[in-house]
Amino acid sequence: MSNKKVTGKVWKFGSDINTDLVIPNFAIYMTREEQPAHCFVANRPGWVDEVQPGDILIAGTNFGVGSGRPIGDVFVDLGVFAVVAESFNGLGLRNCVNAGLASLPCKGILDAFDEGDIAEVDWGTGEVRNLTKGTTLTGQALPPEIQSIVEEGGVMAKLKKEGFVS
Amino acid sequence: MGMNAIEKILAKRSGQTVVKPGDVVMVDVDTAVSFDYGKPNIKKIHNPDMLVLLHDHVVPSPTLSAANGAKSLREFVAKFGIKNYFPVGRHGISHVLVAEEGLALPGNILVNGDSHTCSSGALNCLARGMGPSEMTYIICKGKTWYIVGPTTKIVLEGTLSEGVFPRDVIHYIAGQHGDFAGRNLEWYGPGLEAIGMDGRLTMATISAELSVEFSLFPYDKVLADYLDGRAKKPFEPSFPDDDAVYDQVITINLSEIEPQVVLPNKVAWNSKPISEVVGKHVDQAFIGSCANGRLSDFAIAAQVVKGKKVAEGTRFIITPGSQEVMRQAVKAGYVETLLEAGAVVTNSTCGACYGGHMGLLADGEVCITASTRNFKGRMGSAEAEIYMGSPATVAASAIAGVIADPRVALKVKELA
Numbered sequence: 001m002s003n004k005k006v007t008g009k010v011w012k013f014g015s016d017i018n019t020d021l022v023i024p025n026f027a028i029y030m031t032r033e034e035q036p037a038h039c040f041v042a043n044r045p046g047w048v049d050e051v052q053p054g055d056i057l058i059a060g061t062n063f064g065v066g067s068g069r070p071i072g073d074v075f076v077d078l079g080v081f082a083v084v085a086e087s088f089n090g091l092g093l094r095n096c097v098n099a100g101l102a103s104l105p106c107k108g109i110l111d112a113f114d115e116g117d118i119a120e121v122d123w124g125t126g127e128v129r130n131l132t133k134g135t136t137l138t139g140q141a142l143p144p145e146i147q148s149i150v151e152e153g154g155v156m157a158k159l160k161k162e163g164f165v166s
Numbered sequence: 167m168g169m170n171a172i173e174k175i176l177a178k179r180s181g182q183t184v185v186k187p188g189d190v191v192m193v194d195v196d197t198a199v200s201f202d203y204g205k206p207n208i209k210k211i212h213n214p215d216m217l218v219l220l221h222d223h224v225v226p227s228p229t230l231s232a233a234n235g236a237k238s239l240r241e242f243v244a245k246f247g248i249k250n251y252f253p254v255g256r257h258g259i260s261h262v263l264v265a266e267e268g269l270a271l272p273g274n275i276l277v278n279g280d281s282h283t284c285s286s287g288a289l290n291c292l293a294r295g296m297g298p299s300e301m302t303y304i305i306c307k308g309k310t311w312y313i314v315g316p317t318t319k320i321v322l323e324g325t326l327s328e329g330v331f332p333r334d335v336i337h338y339i340a341g342q343h344g345d346f347a348g349r350n351l352e353w354y355g356p357g358l359e360a361i362g363m364d365g366r367l368t369m370a371t372i373s374a375e376l377s378v379e380f381s382l383f384p385y386d387k388v389l390a391d392y393l394d395g396r397a398k399k400p401f402e403p404s405f406p407d408d409d410a411v412y413d414q415v416i417t418i419n420l421s422e423i424e425p426q427v428v429l430p431n432k433v434a435w436n437s438k439p440i441s442e443v444v445g446k447h448v449d450q451a452f453i454g455s456c457a458n459g460r461l462s463d464f465a466i467a468a469q470v471v472k473g474k475k476v477a478e479g480t481r482f483i484i485t486p487g488s489q490e491v492m493r494q495a496v497k498a499g500y501v502e503t504l505l506e507a508g509a510v511v512t513n514s515t516c517g518a519c520y521g522g523h524m525g526l527l528a529d530g531e532v533c534i535t536a537s538t539r540n541f542k543g544r545m546g547s548a549e550a551e552i553y554m555g556s557p558a559t560v561a562a563s564a565i566a567g568v569i570a571d572p573r574v575a576l577k578v579k580e581l582a
Contacts, residue, residue, distance in 0.1 A: 025521035
């Protein structure tokens, strides 16, 4: 059994989910503790009150397009266990990985799930199972070097351990 | 099998002879750019001379938090002895400044904590944006990783028509080809020769909205002339091998493009020829940012508004990309022309582009902008609509009070 397997309830989002939706302009200079409350307020108000620790985010193409805003931190703080998207914006992906958030590009993911289904995501192998529907598909697991950043809990944890930052 | 120009930089800086799409490379970073806030948690850094520090998003400080952030940046500069620091007064938007100052160089790898870092791709510099934690990592360790992506070669042919600009070209590509997530762009073709550095920097900057990993322009005469006397250190440009491999080739005839407007909320697959959107009322028109805050943007705006007035019920804001752009725009008389037309010329800052400390949109308002993004809520209210056009389109719209075709405005001027 892979230690990179997470199981949780699915929230579905569309394509082109951008950074400004995750951290709105008015929240950029708020503290990390304050930011999660404003996630998706423009496109899905109230979602932050519904999402539960262990839930899984599923999205369409071009997830995380936009700025350098640390979207991964927000999802980690909201308790999201993994993000699976048809495709990721490169910077969005880096910000998820660097926050220690399991991330998996997976073509066909939007059609394979309805919101509320239970997903089992193995971000080590790329296998995604829809436990509600009994179907399986395989995503494009990130290279091992990148997975190890997630395993270590993100880059800041690594830098702290190595004595570069306080 | 040869490598393209992007692969050759990645191979060189990762100490390998060959890299190919799908490889993960660990590279030495040449230049790291950071702004506004110090990083007081950092105890040791890799190399002070690889850093460029400056103020752009919040300058001069509009809030106490920003003021304390700026103070912490100055303290960081002093603590680690950073030479490439641009204090308030010599400030500018990071991507504009590194080009102007000859700090983004061909064949180099540059990172920056802002997403529009691919702007420096216009200088044949392999540049991309990073998030805040990764910037901390690179400042500490001097290294980062990339997954080598497949590369699309864009070949530009023909010449842009009167009233059509490089900004329209990148909008056209976004409309026709959508996003390029995980992929690179390399730009070539005879059509590129007539596009100057300002236009290339615009297209490289907006490549971020196409979700590219890297957007790289060739080292040609235009770039060589620009860097002559400007480059702060020697450099080695990257050229593709003769048998370089491209995953896709897109050929664009520039003469067939008309002004392109991006509709609100997203950029990929979302632009229309201007003829389909003219007449929409605009409350605000904005020109600025790392995409279009350069001298040629001021020149175009001044040309369009000369002798006219901004429409009643419309605000026109224009922001230089750096103090140097401001100085030159004043000297050339563009600022005076714009002020006479009723435009607001502001201090150099990222400001209105990201709904920062000025130029915000109210509920239900409509904006036409030559800045970087049109996301919901980006420039203020989530109930506002943001259209994007070239600086000429924005200036013509400011005068008309509605989205307007700049070719009409420019033609009228010619006849007058």
